[in-house]
Amino acid sequence: MCGIVGYLGTQEACDILVKGLQRLEYRGYDSAGIALMNGEALNIYKIKGKVSGLEELIQGKDISGGLGIGHTRWATHGGPSDVNAHPHYSSDGKLAMVHNGIIENYGSLKQELLNKGHEFESETDTEVFLHFIEQIQKDNNCELIEAVRIALTEVVGAYAIALISKDDPNQLIAARKGSPLVIGIGEDKKEFFIASDATPIIEYTKDVVYINDEEIALIKEGELTIIDVKNTPQTPYIHTLEMELEAIEKGGYEHFMMKEIMEQPKSVADCLRGRVIAEQSHVKLGGIHHHMEDLMNANRIVIIACGTSWHAGLVAEYIFEEVARIPVEVEYASEFRYRNPIIGKGDVVIAISQSGETADTLAAIEIAQKNGATVLGVCNVVGSSIARVSDEGAYTHAGPEIGVASTKAFTAQLTVLTTMALMVAKEKKMLSDVNLQKLLFELEQVPQKIEETLKLDEEIKVISALYKDATNFLYLGRGYNFPVALEGALKLKEISYIHAEGYPAAEMKHGPIALIDEEMPVVFIATKDSSYDKVVSNIQEVKARKGRVIAIVTKGDVLIPKMVDHVIEVPDVHEILMPMISVVPLQLLSYYIAVMRGCNVDQPRNLAKSVTVE
Numbered sequence: 057m058c059g060i061v062g063y064l065g066t067q068e069a070c071d072i073l074v075k076g077l078q079r080l081e082y083r084g085y086d087s088a089g090i091a092l093m094n095g096e097a098l099n100i101y102k103i104k105g106k107v108s109g110l111e112e113l114i115q116g117k118d119i120s121g122g123l124g125i126g127h128t129r130w131a132t133h134g135g136p137s138d139v140n141a142h143p144h145y146s147s148d149g150k151l152a153m154v155h156n157g158i159i160e161n162y163g164s165l166k167q168e169l170l171n172k173g174h175e176f177e178s179e180t181d182t183e184v185f186l187h188f189i190e191q192i193q194k195d196n197n198c199e200l201i202e203a204v205r206i207a208l209t210e211v212v213g214a215y216a217i218a219l220i221s222k223d224d225p226n227q228l229i230a231a232r233k234g235s236p237l238v239i240g241i242g243e244d245k246k247e248f249f250i251a252s253d254a255t256p257i258i259e260y261t262k263d264v265v266y267i268n269d270e271e272i273a274l275i276k277e278g279e280l281t282i283i284d285v286k287n288t289p290q291t292p293y294i295h296t297l298e299m300e301l302e303a304i305e306k307g308g309y310e311h312f313m314m315k316e317i318m319e320q321p322k323s324v325a326d327c328l329r330g331r332v333i334a335e336q337s338h339v340k341l342g343g344i345h346h347h348m349e350d351l352m353n354a355n356r357i358v359i360i361a362c363g364t365s366w367h368a369g370l371v372a373e374y375i376f377e378e379v380a381r382i383p384v385e386v387e388y389a390s391e392f393r394y395r396n397p398i399i400g401k402g403d404v405v406i407a408i409s410q411s412g413e414t415a416d417t418l419a420a421i422e423i424a425q426k427n428g429a430t431v432l433g434v435c436n437v438v439g440s441s442i443a444r445v446s447d448e449g450a451y452t453h454a455g456p457e458i459g460v461a462s463t464k465a466f467t468a469q470l471t472v473l474t475t476m477a478l479m480v481a482k483e484k485k486m487l488s489d490v491n492l493q494k495l496l497f498e499l500e501q502v503p504q505k506i507e508e509t510l511k512l513d514e515e516i517k518v519i520s521a522l523y524k525d526a527t528n529f530l531y532l533g534r535g536y537n538f539p540v541a542l543e544g545a546l547k548l549k550e551i552s553y554i555h556a557e558g559y560p561a562a563e564m565k566h567g568p569i570a571l572i573d574e575e576m577p578v579v580f581i582a583t584k585d586s587s588y589d590k591v592v593s594n595i596q597e598v599k600a601r602k603g604r605v606i607a608i609v610t611k612g613d614v615l616i617p618k619m620v621d622h623v624i625e626v627p628d629v630h631e632i633l634m635p636m637i638s639v640v641p642l643q644l645l646s647y648y649i650a651v652m653r654g655c656n657v658d659q660p661r662n663l664a665k666s667v668t669v670e
C-alpha cells in the first residue's frame with residue numbers, strides 16, 4: 057500500500073519519478089506527488105487522484121533537478137486530498153519526505169510537537185514523522201541521517217520512507233521497517249533509484265539491494281551506505297534482477313488483468329518447469345530441502361494467507377489432506393495474529409502471498425516462528441519480505457502481477473501447492489507409483505487445458521453482456537470447487553462492485569436460498585467430480601425457485617446443459633487440478649462484466665494490490 061520512488065543521479069529526476077509512480081500505481085491511487093531538488097529550490101507538486109492528474113499539474117512548472125522523491129497513496133490517516141498527499145515538507149520547508157506505512161504513536165508525537173510550536177498542514181502521520189525528524193535534528197544539532205536514526209528508535213509502526221534535504225542536493229536517505237524498499241544502483245554508481253518494488257527500477261538497472269527492516273540507507277556522492285537503527289554498519293548485498301521490462305508492460309492488451317489472465321498457460325508452465333517431470337515421476341520443489349522432513353512429519357499444516365491467496369490455501373487444504381494425509385487448517389492471517397493461536401514445534405506453516413509483503417501475513421509468520429513452527433513461504437515477488445523471513449519456500453514464478461485483482465498468481469499458487477502436496481505424498485509413499493505418475497501427467501497438461509479454456513473468451517463475453525446489470529450474484533461449488541466459488545465471487549465484487557457471495561453449494565439451504573428469484577444469477581461450478589451428483593441436486597433446487605443459472609461444466613456433460621440457462625464447458629481434468637481450470641471462466645466473466653459497466657478493472661476503487669498496513 058502506497059508506492060514510493062526516489063532518484064539521485066545525472067539525469068533529470070522528474071520523468072523517472074513519474075514513470076516510476078505509474079508502475080507503482082497498483083499500490084494505491086488516492087493521490088500522487090513528487091518533490092524535486094535542483095540545487096536551489098525544493099519544489100513539491102502533489103494532487104488528489106491519479107498519477108495522470110500529477111502529470112497535468114506539473115505542466116509548465118519548474119521540474120528541474122537530479123534529485124527527487126515521489127509517492128502514490130492509499131489513504132490511511134486523513135482522507136484523499138491535495139494536502140494529505142505526499143511528499144510533505146518540514147516546518148522550515150527544507151526537508152521533504154514520502155512514507156509508506158502507519159506510525160501508530162503519531163498522536164502523542166504530534167502533541168509533543170504542537171507543544172513545541174509545530175504547525176501541521178495535513179492530517180497525516182507522515183507529516184508528524186517528518187517534523188519529528190526535523191525537531192530531533194534541531195535539538196541535537198546533528199547530521200540528517202543521525203536524526204532519522206534517532207527518530208526511528210522512537211516511532212512505533214511500519215514504514216518505508218525516503219527523504220531529501222534542501223541543504224544537501226547530493227543526498228537521498230531511505231529506511232524501512234515492515235514496508236518494502238529496494239535500491240537500484242546504476243552503472244558506475246552514477247545514479248541510484250529507490251522504490252517500493254523493482255518495477256520502476258528495471259528499466260535502468262538490474263543491480264538492486266533489498267533493504268532489511270530497521271535499516272537506513274544513505275546515498276551520497278556516488279556511494280550507498282547502510283546502517284541499522286543501532287548505528288551498526290551493514291554490508292549491502294547486490295542482487296541481480298531477473299525480471300524483464302516486457303513483463304511489466306501491457307503488451308497490446310487494454311488492461312493488465314486481461315494480459316495476466318491470458319498469460320496463465322505460460323505462468324503455470326513456468327511454475328512447473330524443472331519441478332515436475334511426469335515421465336520420470338519426478339516432483340520436487342528445490343526451495344524446500346532442509347525442511348522436507350518437517351513437512352513430511354508435520355503434526356499438522358497451518359496455511360496462513362489473505363484474500364485470493366487464502367482461497368488458494370483452501371484448495372491446498374483439500375489436496376494435502378487427500379494425497380498426503382496431513383491435517384490442514386487454513387487461517388486468515390489477520391485473525392490468526394490477534395488470537396492466542398496454538399502453534400509450535402511440529403507444526404508447519406505455509407504462508408501464501410503474491411506480493412510477499414502483506415502486513416498481516418508477515419505478523420502471523422513472526423508469531424509462528426517465535427513459537428517454534430517451521431514456516432514455508434509461497435510467494436510470487438522474488439526477494440519480498442515473506443520470501444526472506446520464511447525458513448524455506450517456493451516461488452510461484454508467475455512474473456509481475458499488476459492488475460489489482462489477482463489472477464495468474466492464484467493459478468500459480470495452486471500449481472506450487474499441488475506440487476508440494478504431491479512431493480510429500482511421494483516421499484511418504486501415500487500414492488501408488490501409477491497414481492502419482494498419472495497425476496503428474498495431468499498436472500503437466502494443465503497449461504494446455506487453460507489455453508483451451510481461454511478460447512471460451514467470446515462465449516463468456518456474450519453471457520457477461522446479459523448479466524452486467526445484475527445487482528447480486530451467487531457462486532456455488534462443492535469440494536475442490538468451493539474455494540473456486542469464493543474466488544469467483546471475490547473477483548466480481550472487487551472489480552465490478554456487484555455484490556457477490558460464494559458459498560458451499562449445500563450450505564445454500566441454510567440461508568442464501570432465500571435470496572433466489574428470477575433476478576438472481578447463480579454461477580455453479582459443477583464439473584464432473586466426486587460431488588457432481590450432489591451439485592446437480594443443488595442446481596435443481598435453484599431452478600425450482602426460478603434462479604438464473606450459469607454452470608461451469610465438464611466438456612461432454614449432457615445432463616446439466618438441459619437444466620440451466622447457460623453452460624460454459626471446460627476440459628476434463630482430475631478433480632484436484634480442476635480449480636486451476638474452473639477459475640479461468642470466472643476471471644473472464646468478472647473482467648467482461650466490469651469492463652461493460654465502465655469500471656477501472658486494473659485499479660478498482662478503495663483497493664490496493666499490496667496491503668502493507670494491517
Ligand code: G6P
Pocket residue numbers: 362363364365408409410411412413414417460461462663664665666667
Ligand atoms: C489484496 C489484493 C488481493 C490479494 C490480497 C493478499 O487484497 O488486492 O489480490 O489476494 O491482498 O495479498 P498477497 O500479496 O498476500 O497475496
